[in-house]
Amino acid sequence: MIFLSRKWAIPMNKFWIILSHTYLNKLKTKSFIITTLLTVVITLGLTNMSNIIEVFDKGGDKEKVAVLDETGQLYAPLKEQMSALNKNLSLKEFDGTEKEAEKAVEEGEYTGFVQLRYDEEQLPEATYKAMSVADSNIFTDLQAGLQQLKTMLAASKISLTPEQLQQLYEPVTFDKVALEENAKTEEELNQARGLVYVLLFVIYFAVIMYASMIAMEVATEKSSRVMEILISSVSPIKQMFAKILGIGLLSLTQLAVLLSVGYFSIKRNLSSLEGGFFDAFGFGNVSISTIAYAVIFFILGYFLYATLAAFLGSLVSRIEDVQQMITPMTLLVVAGFMIAMFGLGQPDSPFIVITSYIPFFTPMIMFLRVGMLNIPIWESVLGISILAGTIVILAVFGARVYRGGVLMYGKSNSFKDIKKALQLTKKE
Amino acid sequence: MVLKLEHVTKRFGDFTAVNDLSIAIPDKEMFGFLGANGAGKTTTFRMILGLLDSSDGRITWDGKPINYSTSHLVGYLPEERGLYPKLKVGEQIVYLARLRGMPKSEAVSELKYWLEKFKVPEYENKKVEELSKGNQQKIQFIAAVIHKPKLLILDEPFSGLDPVNVELLKEAVLSLKEKGTTIVFSSHQMHHVEEMCEHLCIMHKGAPVVHGSLKEIKRAFGKKNLVIHADFPLGFLGNYPGVVKAKSTTEGIHLQIDAEYVAEKILKEIVNKGFIRKFDLEEPSLNDIFIEKVGDSYE
Numbered sequence: 221m222i223f224l225s226r227k228w229a230i231p232m233n234k235f236w237i238i239l240s241h242t243y244l245n246k247l248k249t250k251s252f253i254i255t256t257l258l259t260v261v262i263t264l265g266l267t268n269m270s271n272i273i274e275v276f277d278k279g280g281d282k283e284k285v286a287v288l289d290e291t292g293q294l295y296a297p298l299k300e301q302m303s304a305l306n307k308n309l310s311l312k313e314f315d316g317t318e319k320e321a322e323k324a325v326e327e328g329e330y331t332g333f334v335q336l337r338y339d340e341e342q343l344p345e346a347t348y349k350a351m352s353v354a355d356s357n358i359f360t361d362l363q364a365g366l367q368q369l370k371t372m373l374a375a376s377k378i379s380l381t382p383e384q385l386q387q388l389y390e391p392v393t394f395d396k397v398a399l400e401e402n403a404k405t406e407e408e409l410n411q412a413r414g415l416v417y418v419l420l421f422v423i424y425f426a427v428i429m430y431a432s433m434i435a436m437e438v439a440t441e442k443s444s445r446v447m448e449i450l451i452s453s454v455s456p457i458k459q460m461f462a463k464i465l466g467i468g469l470l471s472l473t474q475l476a477v478l479l480s481v482g483y484f485s486i487k488r489n490l491s492s493l494e495g496g497f498f499d500a501f502g503f504g505n506v507s508i509s510t511i512a513y514a515v516i517f518f519i520l521g522y523f524l525y526a527t528l529a530a531f532l533g534s535l536v537s538r539i540e541d542v543q544q545m546i547t548p549m550t551l552l553v554v555a556g557f558m559i560a561m562f563g564l565g566q567p568d569s570p571f572i573v574i575t576s577y578i579p580f581f582t583p584m585i586m587f588l589r590v591g592m593l594n595i596p597i598w599e600s601v602l603g604i605s606i607l608a609g610t611i612v613i614l615a616v617f618g619a620r621v622y623r624g625g626v627l628m629y630g631k632s633n634s635f636k637d638i639k640k641a642l643q644l645t646k647k648e
Numbered sequence: 649m650v651l652k653l654e655h656v657t658k659r660f661g662d663f664t665a666v667n668d669l670s671i672a673i674p675d676k677e678m679f680g681f682l683g684a685n686g687a688g689k690t691t692t693f694r695m696i697l698g699l700l701d702s703s704d705g706r707i708t709w710d711g712k713p714i715n716y717s718t719s720h721l722v723g724y725l726p727e728e729r730g731l732y733p734k735l736k737v738g739e740q741i742v743y744l745a746r747l748r749g750m751p752k753s754e755a756v757s758e759l760k761y762w763l764e765k766f767k768v769p770e771y772e773n774k775k776v777e778e779l780s781k782g783n784q785q786k787i788q789f790i791a792a793v794i795h796k797p798k799l800l801i802l803d804e805p806f807s808g809l810d811p812v813n814v815e816l817l818k819e820a821v822l823s824l825k826e827k828g829t830t831i832v833f834s835s836h837q838m839h840h841v842e843e844m845c846e847h848l849c850i851m852h853k854g855a856p857v858v859h860g861s862l863k864e865i866k867r868a869f870g871k872k873n874l875v876i877h878a879d880f881p882l883g884f885l886g887n888y889p890g891v892v893k894a895k896s897t898t899e900g901i902h903l904q905i906d907a908e909y910v911a912e913k914i915l916k917e918i919v920n921k922g923f924i925r926k927f928d929l930e931e932p933s934l935n936d937i938f939i940e941k942v943g944d945s946y947e
Binding site for chain 1: 660661694697699700716719722724726728729730731732733735740743744746747748749791792
């Protein structure tokens with residue numbers, strides 16, 4: 221053949237040309253840059269939450285509450301109690317009548333006022349009055365302060381020694397111990413829950429966002445009719461997978477940006493925040509295996525839904541129909557996420573165990589289980605295998621639908637079209 | 649390098665889109681497909697390109713099937729035009745050329761050549777959606793030919809273009825043919841095919857009605873057209889033996905006759921009746937043949 225010897229027969233694998241074209245083009249789009257920046261801002265916001273709260277608290281006014289002390293004795297001990305309970309609540313003794321106090325509240329000088337008096341047994345009793353009682357925090361804190369005050373007074377009446385008083389106040393010792401071997405302690409479980417929760421969110425959003433991006437991409441090529449040139453150059457199957465990988469690379473890029481920003485931001489704040497917000501969310505001692513599982517399930521979940529989205533996208537003729545077409549798929553993801561949210565509280569319930577093997581839910585629910593419990597390795601391997609198998613089946617089936625689907629142009633875009641698309645690729 | 653279609657049939661369920669089509673398209677020829685919408689032209693092209701599998705029969709080029717391993721040798725202008733609306737002309741032509749196996753640097757210089765040729769070099773950095781429809785078609789054409797294909801398939805290349813651009817495109821197609829490209833194109837406008845193709849095929853409802861070389865088809869058709877302009881009434885010629893069809897015009901009459909000798913007899917008949925300003929014996933037009941074979945006019 222003369223022309224096969226042309227100097228540029230096959231210079232670069234077409235698969236890589238499509239992959240890099242898809243990746244670089246999407247990377248340059250405004251929407252990608254904006255969402256990445258936005259998520260970075262959100263990550264920075266979340267990881268600096270305590271700093272931000274502090275800034276606002278410093279700027280914000282303290283809540284001022286007037287105290288109308290009819291007893292003349294209770295104000296000082298109550299103020300002492302309250303300063304320990306809520307630093308942002310400042311109590312002030314009010315000299316005047318109840319009417320004057322009400323007026324001061326109406327004028328906005330105070331948030332509210334407390335009337336203190338003794339009941340028949342010489343124990344404290346109080347009424348709280350404010351313009352609105354919507355802010356229950358103040359009320360609850362005041363109640364707690366008064367309660368302590370009352371206990372103290374009552375205790376002193378029956379003349380208990382300080383030691384006896386101490387015993388009375390001491391909380392009961394109540395420990396949880398899991399008998400199962402390797403089971404996580406309650407503390408570990410709480411930490412895992414925070415991390416799993418955040419990573420579940422990442423998987424959920426990424427799968428929905430990138431899968432619909434693929435469906436959009438395919439539908440755009442189809443509706444702009446550039447598809448016919450493309451499929452006469454490169455096989456639709458090659459195109460489909462190049463596109464899925466290209467967008468997958470994009471999602472990993474975004475994830476990497478997100479994780480590194482989050483990691484460094486946490487690391488910078490960690491020393492000053494020990495025992496606070498981050499420990500509660502389990503970021504202090506992030507388990508490597510949890511992160512590794514998150515990446516595995518992220519990638520597998522992405523492939524599963526991306527393949528589904530690609531072939532669904534190939535069935536529509538107009539971009540407007542894409543959302544409608546992928547809605548059932550989105551609902552599957554949402555259902556998986558809901559089940560996972562339920563599972564955060566009861567990761568070892570039979571329902572969660574069963575759903576963790578259903579491939580469409582595995583990425584989130586099996587991840588939840590490996591993140592929160594110490595399940596035997598074969599269980600996660602089994603889940604991953606079922607998932608991987610489903611991806612392969614879906615890819616083979618999806619590729620056939622895609623091949624026929626891209627040539628189909630019509631009004632309807634129902635699931636009947638899947639059959640039609642398959643028929644197109646057949647000989648008869 | 650013959651492109652051969654042997655007993656090619658394509659069925660979609662109960663519907664037969666192409667029925668027993670057998671043609672051979674010689675190397676470096678220009679071959680025209682004629683037919684109304686739905687005659688099966690696009691389906692035939694898609695089968696030639698390997699986008700659809702034929703239900704029966706086989707299609708070979710130089711004895712081998714056309715598939716993705718030969719895609720760098722084939723150029724295709726689909727009937728439904730389409731490019732990425734948001735991409736710049738330069739970016740997407742180079743991308744499409746690379747998918748046809750052309751290296752980037754060569755694609756860039758080739759693109760410059762074609763944009764110059766179509767007198768639109770400034771379009772390289774414009775987005776496709778900013779161009780007029782006619783200019784988008786030029787870009788689409790460039791996308792089909794940039795990688796210097798050996799076999800070029802053009803589905804309705806001239807539809808929707810103004811006469812100036814039709815000429816520009818025709819010129820480009822002819823120059824490609826001179827360089828040795830085998831060109832297959834479809835049209836439902838007879839005169840384009842008549843003007844450009846040595847070989848053609850008329851399709852009707854999926855079946856080839858006539859095919860062969862233009863000259864042979866016309867010769868085999870037998871019937872000729874006779875145009876007479878005279879100062880006296882010519883209406884009586886409508887019933888003259890050998891006249892198939894007659895149509896009076898303001899200046900005279902258009903006749904279709906079934907053989908050349910009929911013209912001779914008519915001339916003898918009318919020569920003494922008065923002044924004859926025009927007596928013209930013409931070859932049948934492709935349109936006449938199309939009407940005769942397909943049954944109704946398309947133009």
